[in-house]
Amino acid sequence: MNHSTNEKDQIFSDDEIVDIIYPKYKTSYEGKVISIKGDNIIVENLKNHKVYSFNINENRVIKQWIPGKPIKKFNHVDFRLKDTDYWVEGIVEEIRDNNKILIKYKNNNNFMPIVREEVSVNDQRLAMPGLYTKIEGNNNDLLASTTLNFDLSKKNTLELNLSKNYDDSDLNLSKTKLLSNKTNCPDNDDNNSLIDENEYEFAIELLTINLRIKKVNGDGNCMFRAVSDQVYGTDKYYDILRQKCMDYLVILRRFFEPYIYIDFDTYIKEKRKDKVWGDDVELEALSELYNRPIEIYDGSSIPRKTFHENNYSQYCTKNNDINCGNNPIRLSYHKGNHYNSLVPLEDDKIKYRRYKDGLIKTSPGIYESKIIKSVEEDEVRLDKGLELSKKYSERLERNLSKKFNEDENDDEDSLSNKDEKNSKNKKKKVESKIKNQEIKNDKEKEKDKEKEKDKEKDKNNEKGNKKIKELKSPSDIDDYYLSNPTISAAMDLGFSLNDAVEAWSIYGDNKELVMNYLLSGKNI
Numbered sequence: 001m002n003h004s005t006n007e008k009d010q011i012f013s014d015d016e017i018v019d020i021i022y023p024k025y026k027t028s029y030e031g032k033v034i035s036i037k038g039d040n041i042i043v044e045n046l047k048n049h050k051v052y053s054f055n056i057n058e059n060r061v062i063k064q065w066i067p068g069k070p071i072k073k074f075n076h077v078d079f080r081l082k083d084t085d086y087w088v089e090g091i092v093e094e095i096r097d098n099n100k101i102l103i104k105y106k107n108n109n110n111f112m113p114i115v116r117e118e119v120s121v122n123d124q125r126l127a128m129p130g131l132y133t134k135i136e137g138n139n140n141d142l143l144a145s146t147t148l149n150f151d152l153s154k155k156n157t158l159e160l161n162l163s164k165n166y167d168d169s170d171l172n173l174s175k176t177k178l179l180s181n182k183t184n185c186p187d188n189d190d191n192n193s194l195i196d197e198n199e200y201e202f203a204i205e206l207l208t209i210n211l212r213i214k215k216v217n218g219d220g221n222c223m224f225r226a227v228s229d230q231v232y233g234t235d236k237y238y239d240i241l242r243q244k245c246m247d248y249l250v251i252l253r254r255f256f257e258p259y260i261y262i263d264f265d266t267y268i269k270e271k272r273k274d275k276v277w278g279d280d281v282e283l284e285a286l287s288e289l290y291n292r293p294i295e296i297y298d299g300s301s302i303p304r305k306t307f308h309e310n311n312y313s314q315y316c317t318k319n320n321d322i323n324c325g326n327n328p329i330r331l332s333y334h335k336g337n338h339y340n341s342l343v344p345l346e347d348d349k350i351k352y353r354r355y356k357d358g359l360i361k362t363s364p365g366i367y368e369s370k371i372i373k374s375v376e377e378d379e380v381r382l383d384k385g386l387e388l389s390k391k392y393s394e395r396l397e398r399n400l401s402k403k404f405n406e407d408e409n410d411d412e413d414s415l416s417n418k419d420e421k422n423s424k425n426k427k428k429k430v431e432s433k434i435k436n437q438e439i440k441n442d443k444e445k446e447k448d449k450e451k452e453k454d455k456e457k458d459k460n461n462e463k464g465n466k467k468i469k470e471l472k473s474p475s476d477i478d479d480y481y482l483s484n485p486t487i488s489a490a491m492d493l494g495f496s497l498n499d500a501v502e503a504w505s506i507y508g509d510n511k512e513l514v515m516n517y518l519l520s521g522k523n524i
Contacts, residue, residue, distance in 0.1 A: 012036060014034070014035060017046075017064055018061050018064060020060060029045050030047070033061075041054055065128065066128055071092060071101060074091060074092060075091070076091055077089075079126060087127070090103040090104060091104050092104075099121045101120075103117050103119060131349055132353070202300070202332075210347065210348035213340050213341075214341040214343045216229060221238045223283070223339045224238035224278055227331070227341075231290055231359065243272060245278075245289065247372050248289050248371075249268060249281070250268060251372060256285065259281055284307050287329065289368060290329065291326055297333065327355060327358040484509075486510075489511060493518070
C-alpha cells in the first residue's frame with residue numbers, strides 16, 4: 001500500500017526500507033516503515049528495533065538512495081574502499097559543490113575509528129545500500145531495498161535497464177540506438193548487428209528475470225571469454241580458461257574421447273589455439289572444472305541447455321543462500337555463433353550478491369590448477385586400482401583354471417580308487433551291521449537264559465514249598481532235606497544245612513548252580 005507524504009510528494013510504502021535521521025547525533029540509521037497514519041509515519045529502527053512515530057513534516061524519515069536519483073544528506077550507501085574490493089557501509093555526511101559528497105564510514109583502526117572521504121556523486125565506488133554489505137540489525141540477513149521507481153511504464157523501465165546494461169550513459173537511449181549496437185564477432189558481416197529486432201526482444205525478456213547481457217569480444221574466443229567473465233568478473237583470462245580446459249580434457253580422456261569424432265590428440269592441439277571456437281565438450285568440461293552448472297539462454301528467459309545440471313545445490317535453492325558455491329554460470333547464445341555473459345541486475349540483491357560472491361578471488365589459474373591436480377591424483381589412484389583389480393582377476397582366473405584341470409585329472413585317475421573306497425566302506429558298514437546284530441542276538445539269548453533260570457527257580461521253590469507244606473513236623477522236614485541228594489552233597493562238602501537249603505531253595509536240584517552259589521564265598 002502506498003502513502004503520499006506532504007513534503008515534496010515523497011511516496012512511502014509499508015515495509016519500505018528508509019533512512020531515519022537523528023539530528024542530535026548528526027547521523028542516521030536504517031529503518032522500516034510500519035504504517036502511515038495521517039501526518040505521522042510509524043517506523044522501526046533496524047538497529048535497536050524500537051518503534052518511533054514522526055511527523056512527516058519533520059523530515060526525519062527520508063527515502064534510501066537509488067542510483068539515478070538525487071542523493072541526500074544522511075543517506076546510507078555501500079562504499080568501496082580505494083584500490084580494494086572491500087565494501088563498507090557509509091553515510092553521506094555533507095553535500096558539497098561540484099557534485100561532490102563527503103562519505104563517513106567506520107574504520108578498524110583504533111586511532112582513526114571514523115574516516116571521511118570526498119567522492120563524486122557518480123563515482124563507481126558508490127552503490128545502493130545493502131548491495132554489497134549486510135544491513136545492520138537484521139541478523140545478517142539481506143533486506144530488500146527500495147525498488148526502482150522512475151514513474152515509467154514497465155516497458156520503459158526495462159528499456160532503461162537495457163540501455164544501462166549496454167554501458168551507455170544516456171538513460172533515454174532509444175530502441176533505434178540499441179538496434180545499431182554491432183558485435184565485433186568476425187563471423188557476422190558489417191550489415192548484421194548483434195542486437196537486431198529479435199535480439200532486442202530477447203534482451204528485454206532476460207530483464208524480466210533480472211539478467212542483463214554483458215558483451216564480450218567476438219574474436220573466436222567468445223565462449224571462453226564469457227565463462228571467464230562469469231568466474232572472474234572479466235573476460236581477459238579467456239586463454240587461461242582455454243588451456244586449463246584442455247588440460248582437464250586430457251586427464252579425463254577416457255570419459256571425453258567417445259564424444260569427439262576426430263583423433264583426440266589432434267582435437268586437443270587444435271583447441272589450444274587462439275580464436276578457435278569452443279563447443280559443448282568444452283562447456284561440459286568447464287562446468288565440471290568449476291563444479292557449477294552452465295545455463296545457455298537462446299532467445300528466451302528459459303535456458304535452452306544446461307550442463308552439469310545435477311550440481312544445483314538443493315540447500316541453496318531451498319534457503320536462497322547468497323553464498324552458494326555452485327551458482328550457475330549463465331551465458332547467452334546469439335545467432336548460432338556468439339556467446340555473451342549474463343549478469344544479474346544490481347537491483348536483485350540476492351542474485352547479484354550470489355554472482356559477486358561466486359567470483360574467484362585468487363590469481364587466475366591457481367584454482368584451476370588445484371582442481372586439475374586433484375583430479376589427476378584421483379585418476380592415478382583409479383588407474384592403480386584398476387591395474388591391481390586386473391592382476392587379481394587374471395590370477396584368480398589362472399588359479400581357477402589350474403584347479404579345474406587338476407580336479408578333472410583327479411577324476412580320471414582316481415575313479416577306480418573311489419569305487420574301491422566306496423566298496424570297502426559298504427563292506428565295513430555291512431560287517432558292522434552284522435556284528436551289531438550278533439551282539440544284539442547274544443544279549444537276547446542271555447536274557448532268555450536268565451528268564452529260564454528264573455522260571456526254573458520259581459518252579460523249584462514252588463515244588464519245594466509245596467513238599468514242605470505237606471510235612472507235619474520239623475524232624476520230618478530235616479529228614480526231607482537230608483534225603484535230598486543235592487543238599488546232602490552240599491553238606492558233605494562242609495556247608496551247613498541252612499546254607500545248603502538256601503542254595504537248594506534258589507537253584508533246586510541243579511547241583512552245579514547250587515555248588516557255584518555256595519562256593520562264591522557268600523557262606524564260607
